[in-house]
């Protein structure tokens with residue numbers, strides 16, 4: 333079967349070609365172009381079309397490094413289908429080291445967008461029509477916010493069995509069955525029948541080595557599951573924990589925040605998570621877990637105001653005593669293992 337050409341950003345890519353193209357979004361007031369760089373691998377063998385995107389939030393940098401490493405990995409060879417890599421969707425935000433576009437518009441709340449809307453809306457529209465709508469599946473790479481770290485995790489619609497099987501293949505310890513937010517990429521993608529895995533790991537404006545390695549391995553594992561790359565041997569697979577709910581624990585006082593727990597720790601209802609102290613040294617409050625679960629996100633800055641979200645805890649319907657131990661083992665494996673490509 334002959335694989336047809338594809339067209340991205342007005343550029344025709346023939347079967348068997350690997351090309352870099354630019355999606356022109358707008359002209360900036362500096363008289364320079366705002367364009368999104370795209371790396372396309374369009375193989376001769378029929379197969380799924382998949383995109384991997386990073387920096388939809390311009391200050392979330394781990395994903396940029398994940399895509400850079402994939403492109404330069406000598407052993408990484410796409411043998412079927414089409415892979416579209418977009419290392420920086422929100423180029424404007426990357427330039428300003430900011431999550432947002434002008435007017436503090438959040439790109440992930442600007443879908444489906446319009447060619448006549450705000451800059452965020454135009455970018456959303458272009459990304460959706462040029463990239464997302466071509467693909468059966470997409471992996472969108474994110475990190476925690478500024479001063480907040482996330483345990484490597486996949487958020488997706490796990491009620492869909494195909495999405496669930498891809499999420500499991502990614503190979504991170506925790507899968508979160510996350511609700512769709514209005515005007516998010518996931519919402520618009522689903523309307524185009526594009527399945528989305530959202531990878532969350534690490535912190536904004538930082539590179540986190542474990543998160544990056546887990547991301548590189550995860551993307552490769554999903555592509556292998558889809559038959560687009562071949563693995564030399566079967567990867568050691570862990571059974572991830574599936575959470576249907578999560579919530580933030582908030583600081584119950586203002587002061588110096590001293591965390592007693594780390595990402596991946598298992599907590600019970602009432603477990604002390606952190607102390608909050610005065611500048612004079614005495615402890616004025618204890619932050620406790622409201623429910624049993626696993627810490628999947630936490631604040632890193634050691635200062636808090638009352639009401640600030642400090643720990644993100646995922647809840648599991650079937651609590652298991654070994655969750656924390658398993659997560660520890662999985663994290664250790666991610667630190668040492670590299671992808672096992674053919």
Ligand SMILES: [Zn+2]
Nearest residue numbers: 389392474475
């Ligand atoms: Zn994000």
